[in-house]
Amino acid sequence: MTVLWRPSAARVAQARLTTFLRGQGQLGADGQVDYARAHAWSLADPEGFWSAVWQFGPVMGEAGDTVFVPGEAMWAAKYFPQAQLNFAENLLQRTGPGEALVSLDETGRTRRVSWDALHAQTAAFQDLLQQAQVMPGEGVAAILPNGPEAIIAMLGSAASGAVFCSASPDFGARAVLDRFTQVAPAVLILCDGYHYAGKRVSIADKCREIVAGLPSVRLVIQVSRLQEPCEPGRVDWDASIDRAGTGTPVFQRLPFDHPLYVVFSSGTTGAPKCIVHRAGGVLLQHLKEHQLQCDLHEGDRVFYFTTCGWMMWNWLASALASGATLLLYDGSPFEPDGYRLFAFAAQERCTFFGTSARFLGAAAKAGLRPNEHFDLGSLRTLASTGSPLAPEGFDYVYQAISDNVQLASISGGTDILSCFVGPDPTAPVRRGEIQAPGLGMAVEIWDEAGQRLVGQPGELVCTRPFPSLPLGFGADPDGSRYRAAYFEHFPGVWRHGDLAEETVHGGYVIHGRSDAVLNPGGVRIGTAEIYRQVEQLDEVLEALAVGQQWQGQERVVLFVKLRADQVLDDALEDRIRAGIRAGASPRHVPALILQAPAIPRTRSGKLTELAVRELLHGRPVTNREALANPEALEFFEKVLAPAD
Numbered sequence: 001m002t003v004l005w006r007p008s009a010a011r012v013a014q015a016r017l018t019t020f021l022r023g024q025g026q027l028g029a030d031g032q033v034d035y036a037r038a039h040a041w042s043l044a045d046p047e048g049f050w051s052a053v054w055q056f057g058p059v060m061g062e063a064g065d066t067v068f069v070p071g072e073a074m075w076a077a078k079y080f081p082q083a084q085l086n087f088a089e090n091l092l093q094r095t096g097p098g099e100a101l102v103s104l105d106e107t108g109r110t111r112r113v114s115w116d117a118l119h120a121q122t123a124a125f126q127d128l129l130q131q132a133q134v135m136p137g138e139g140v141a142a143i144l145p146n147g148p149e150a151i152i153a154m155l156g157s158a159a160s161g162a163v164f165c166s167a168s169p170d171f172g173a174r175a176v177l178d179r180f181t182q183v184a185p186a187v188l189i190l191c192d193g194y195h196y197a198g199k200r201v202s203i204a205d206k207c208r209e210i211v212a213g214l215p216s217v218r219l220v221i222q223v224s225r226l227q228e229p230c231e232p233g234r235v236d237w238d239a240s241i242d243r244a245g246t247g248t249p250v251f252q253r254l255p256f257d258h259p260l261y262v263v264f265s266s267g268t269t270g271a272p273k274c275i276v277h278r279a280g281g282v283l284l285q286h287l288k289e290h291q292l293q294c295d296l297h298e299g300d301r302v303f304y305f306t307t308c309g310w311m312m313w314n315w316l317a318s319a320l321a322s323g324a325t326l327l328l329y330d331g332s333p334f335e336p337d338g339y340r341l342f343a344f345a346a347q348e349r350c351t352f353f354g355t356s357a358r359f360l361g362a363a364a365k366a367g368l369r370p371n372e373h374f375d376l377g378s379l380r381t382l383a384s385t386g387s388p389l390a391p392e393g394f395d396y397v398y399q400a401i402s403d404n405v406q407l408a409s410i411s412g413g414t415d416i417l418s419c420f421v422g423p424d425p426t427a428p429v430r431r432g433e434i435q436a437p438g439l440g441m442a443v444e445i446w447d448e449a450g451q452r453l454v455g456q457p458g459e460l461v462c463t464r465p466f467p468s469l470p471l472g473f474g475a476d477p478d479g480s481r482y483r484a485a486y487f488e489h490f491p492g493v494w495r496h497g498d499l500a501e502e503t504v505h506g507g508y509v510i511h512g513r514s515d516a517v518l519n520p521g522g523v524r525i526g527t528a529e530i531y532r533q534v535e536q537l538d539e540v541l542e543a544l545a546v547g548q549q550w551q552g553q554e555r556v557v558l559f560v561k562l563r564a565d566q567v568l569d570d571a572l573e574d575r576i577r578a579g580i581r582a583g584a585s586p587r588h589v590p591a592l593i594l595q596a597p598a599i600p601r602t603r604s605g606k607l608t609e610l611a612v613r614e615l616l617h618g619r620p621v622t623n624r625e626a627l628a629n630p631e632a633l634e635f636f637e638k639v640l641a642p643a644d
Contacts, residue, residue: 004398005406005429012426017292024052033426035436036506042439043464049440050079050284050467057287057321060093061085061253070465074492075483077465080256080280087260087279088158089251091320092119094298099325102301103147104344105225106195106331113148116246118155121148123247125156128240132187132219136161136254139185139262141214142308143167143176143207145194145330149223149237150308151317153189158260158279159249162187165262168309168603169194170201173209175603175625179264182274182474184216189237192228197332202226256280259471263311263414266602266626273485274474277417281467285418286318288439294381294408295425296352298323304354304383305333305341310604311414312354312385324352333359338368342401346374353379356386357393357409358605364396365541376402381423383408386605388510388528391432392536409434411510413496415486418468420460420496421508433507440466445502450490453502457511457526460500461493469494499526516609518547519554523587527609530558530590533583534576539566542599545590546613557616558590559636561599568595594639598632612636 012018012033021027026041028034042049047067054063064082071077094100094115101113113121134140140157142164144150150166157164165183167176169191180188188211193202211220222230223237230236260279264272290296302319306312307330319326327348333341333355345353363370370376382397382405389409397407407429412419420443424436437443442464445453472482489495499511511526518525527545534543542561547554560576562568573593580588600608603626611621615636624630 002431003428004394004431005404007406007426007428015295015425016297017295017424017426020052020056020292023056024048035424035427039437039439043442046440046464053284053288053292053440054080056291057090057284059085059283059287060090073487074465074494075469075479075487077469078257079284079467083256083280084253085256085280085283086159086161086251086253087283088122088155088249089253090283091155091158091318092122092249093321094323095119100320101148101151101326101328102348103328103330105145105147105329106198106335111148118152119249120244120247121152121241122155122159123249124241124244125152126159126249127247128219128221128235129156129160129162129187134160134162134186134219136252137163137259139163139165139183139216140187140189141165141167141180141183141185142189143169143171143203143210144189144191144223144308145169145225146307146313146328147330148328149189149191149241150313151326151328152241154317156249159251161252161254161258163259163262163276165264166308166313168307169203170196170307170628171309171603172625173206173213175623176210177213178623178625179272179274180210180214183262185214186216187219187221188214188217189221189223191223191225193226195225195331197335200226202228204228204231254279257471261314261417262474263314263417265414266604266606271623272626275415276471276474277468278471281469282314282417283318283321285416285466285468286315287321289315289419289422290319290322290324292439293419293422293424294352294383295406296322296324300324300351301327301348301378302352302354303327303329303341303345303348303350305329305356305359306354307603311417314417316354334362338363338366339370339373342370342374342376345379346376349378351378352381352383354383354385356605357384357389358387360384360389360393360396361535364393364400365535369400371401379405381406381408381425383410383423385410387607388512389432390528390532390535392532394429394431411498411500411508415470415496416466416468417470420462421500430505430507433503433505433509435507437506437508443508445500446490455501455504457499457501457524459489459514460496460498460510461490462496463493499524513609516546516613518545518556520547520556520587520591521553525556525588527607529584530556530580530588533580533588534558534560536583537572537575537579539563539572540576544596544599544607544609544612546609546616548613548616550591555591556588557592557594559594559596559599559612561596568593596632596635598629598635600630600632600636601628602626603628
């Protein structure tokens with residue numbers, strides 16, 4: 001694993017992780033950060049570590065006398081059982097005329113919201129909730145673009161103790177109802193439409209269908225993005241919120257475990273899981289990740305390319321608690337050209353730039369070289385998540401974006417609304433490797449017998465409780481579905497569902513989802529290992545590999561989407577097979593390679609390997625609205641007859 005970047009001595013000295021560990025007497029014997037030592041302390045002394053995170057944040061609220069109470073099972077453990085806090089109060093600690101939010105949409109419209117204005121608009125939204133007699137624990141649901149309205153609605157909901165959930169406006173009506181009916185929200189915020197890829201998209205008819213399908217809703221608020229008039233019976237956001245005066249939110253302090261968010265799994269092979277997250281756990285985890293792992297400082301300018309339907313939106317929003325300015329973008333990242341996000345980052349002097357591995361791969365395929373067009377000197381950290389970032393993706397960042405950034409590849413999930421593995425701002429970045437386990441996260445890689453592995457792929461597990469364990473699932477009163485999802489494969493231990501590898505450096509490599517692992521000849525293969533080799537070919541834009549039962553055995557079937565001027569002929573097939581054989585192993589070579597017109601993905605950009613696998617075995621995929629491009633499945637339904 002080649003070292004691609006090392007932090008300077010000055011950067012290490014100024015890192016918030018260094019300051020934090022020094023204050024706790026947890027620096028190494030040489031007075032420098034010893035991350036392995038710090039991680040061991042965070043696990044051995046959960047009371048001391050999480051109490052220190054609370055104080056360092058700092059968290060506004062009463063911590064109480066007890067920090068950690070072990071439970072009879074991992075999911076029953078309690079952090080800060082006596083604490084009282086309010087999530088929104090912690091995100092709105094700053095005041096003044098400085099920028100809290102900078103929002104850009106595809107049309108070029110830029111909006112700037114000061115900290116004082118954010119307070120006032122949060123208070124105005126909270127007033128609407130009070131008028132609708134929304135009580136703590138009731139649901140507020142939003143179908144909104146990634147702009148100021150979504151942040152304000154979340155803050156106002158959290159200030160009042162309501163539970164917030166959101167979806168992107170490109171979701172279909174059925175996909176929204178599959179999610180929101182599980183919450184039974186009292187309030188629904190929706191927009192009239194959005195712009196994407198140069199198109200004006202009205203969602204008025206879809207919103208009427210959604211409103212009709214949510215009988216629990218008492219208040220509907222409409223945000224105008226297409227300048228359509230507010231429909232009868234709805235409250236106009238612009239008139240009620242945008243023109244707010246100088247009000248102040250009222251923050252209701254509630255228990256640490258009070259529900260804050262409901263987030264949803266992708267739901268490509270069934271109904272989406274309705275995952276309920278606790279306010280205190282999300283706040284502590286995000287403070288730790290932002291300040292200690294990602295080195296966010298007050299005044300930083302933080303961007304993440306996300307929609308309101310992906311957990312990275314929730315993660316981004318929490319950066320307000322560290323006094324950072326949020327940079328929000330809504331629209332296609334390739335409209336009018338692939339440089340849109342980099343131009344925004346340069347213009348706004350972005351210090352933390354987050355995106356998906358898929359976007360970086362697409363930028364590399366398009367030959368984009370942002371460092372030749374923009375001054376990105378303000379950028380300290382570039383984060384990547386959503387799918388494994390191939391080693392070539394690491395190369396691309398340092399060659400074409402900036403040679404002086406910390407590349408923070410991170411991995412966690414909607415399930416924990418945070419990360420299991422991620423960055424260490426005091427350590428080098430190695431090609432293809434996530435730097436470290438998260439502090440306080442007892443991450444290990446196990447074989448099927450529950451034995452720890454190093455240097456070999458296995459199941460990513462977490463062996464000890466952490467604050468952002470979900471409270472549970474909606475419509476699961478006895479918790480049986482929740483326990484079955486995470487704690488039954490290895491009894492009592494969180495199994496995350498990732499095929500991963502711990503390296504000799506103490507870092508991690510994610511090889512793909514373990515439920516999509518290929519098993520030809522009894523050898524477990526992560527799909528990311530195949531994608532890495534295939535997508536190096538200039539002709540190949542995307543790839544998807546699945547295992548298919550065929551004549552009593554499993555064979556690997558590889559689908560490739562090629563550039564518009566390319567055709568999968570024998571010569572290209574031979575090159576694909578040769579590249580996989582040389583770069584991975586003969587076991588990785590697919591039995592069959594087919595050209596696909598499109599590769600199906602979820603709305604957060606993840607490959608839908610399981611859905612394609614179901615179709616190849618003649619089994620239906622019913623929840624197609626969970627996909628960003630459900631029409632792509634038509635090819636896979638017809639391409640192969642299921643084997644006898």
